[in-house]
Amino acid sequence: MSQPYDRVILGDLVLPDRVLEGGYVAVRGEAVAAIGQGAPPPAAETADHAGRLVFPGLVDGHMHTASSIGWPGIEGATLSAAAGGVTTCVDMPYDIPRPVTDADLLREKVEWVHRLAHVDVALYGTIRKDAQGQGMVEAIAGLAAAGACSFKFSTYEYDAVRFPRIDPGLMREAFGEIARTNLMVAVHNEDQELVMKLTAEAKAAGHTDPIWHCRTRPPLAENLANLAIFEIGLETGAHVHIAHSSLARGFDIAEDFRRRGARSSGEACLHYFCMTEEDVVRLQGFGKCNPPFRTRAETELLWDRLLSGTVAYISTDHAPWQRERKVYQGDIFPLGAGLTGMQSFAPVLFTLLEERGLSPTLMAKYACAEPARYHGLAPRKGSIAIGADADLCVIERGAFTFDEAAILDRPEFRHSAYHGRALRGRVAATYLRGRPIWDGASVLAKPGDGRFVPRQNADPVGLP
Ligand SMILES: [Zn+2]
16 A cells, blocks of 8 residues: 655654644655644654654755865765755855856856755855956846845955955945845955954054954944945845844844835854854864954844844854864964854754753744745745655754764864864754755765755745
8 A cells, every 4th residue: 555655754843933742744755745743644654753853954044165175065065964954055156266156157056066965055146356346247137047046245355256345336236236136135244444454453563363363353344344235235225135244233234224125134153142252262263254253242142133033044154164274373364264064053053042941943943944035945945834845954952062073074174163062962863855864873865966946936035
């Protein structure tokens, strides 16, 4: 007799607004076909996670698989994603040697995703800037048509080709084009002139120890950039999104602009909720990221903004640099800016919520449903709902420790700011479109099992 369902997965289902204890997810093909509580329906296979928490697979709305080694980096980043319960990676366009600046490049990157990815991948696009500082804004419509989920720009130049600064004039022109696509444009928010001036002064004074990474990128650098990008958004009608606010003030500014009719929002990376300037001193290069960690008081303000509903979603900004580019040898400035975060995302976020006595539903909302919605991937991704892809992350409660040696990426990327941190849970299983891809010990997915997820619709995202 054929079974009505291919697989049922048992456990406490964590939805954005409630937990269904003693629940089940019934899968047919690649999609969720039924959910409920109590006795599960018959199925060809049963995965018994009773007593564990079954979340939607996490959607990491901001990560960089290919900044340091190019598109081959998709393989290891998505391997660690599978082990970390992340089933959709929304990958940034700042790839070496060629950023994703037109539809042909996007299609080429999609081929690499289909060859290498262990989990599903959505893609940002950006624009090329030529030697005269002119941008190729005519590529924007083509990128949107080819399935890019969002756009990414920067107010700060890390690299003239890979990660260029887009000046206000070009930004205004590009935002006008993006407004017509209804896609969101996320912007790296640090003021170029202020950071360059403070960095030059620090170097001239011989201040090159780790804390000067924070001192040369103060809150004002973020807030000046936030004001500029939202003002251009207000004029052009584009949905402008702070790619990472380390400060409560960034969310307050976004809210002010929304009240004045702008389409403005912002996300916070997980590390800004728990890491502080003292951690930069302790971790040296392994705690270097942009924007930098702030004060303990600021982390508390960020929790306040999350709980008041002004943070769009939580991301990792996973950006693995080779270990030798992170080792401090007396000068913090030349080291790579970026942390690994894929495999630590679910266990650390779950732990922070437990430590604060907060509901795990916040993880289902801010690390699954909302990033999927902001990137136009919902309802297919980010929720346990009938018809959605059966992507699941199963968390087992217990006392664990994060060990960077367990990161499943390439050996040179096995470093973490969370190394040695006590955890309240671990990822016991991950399912991608109904199939187990991580069993708590091994990744079962193979390179190429992951697929490109194009934007599902061109509707503007509803904002709070
Ligand atoms: Zn980033």
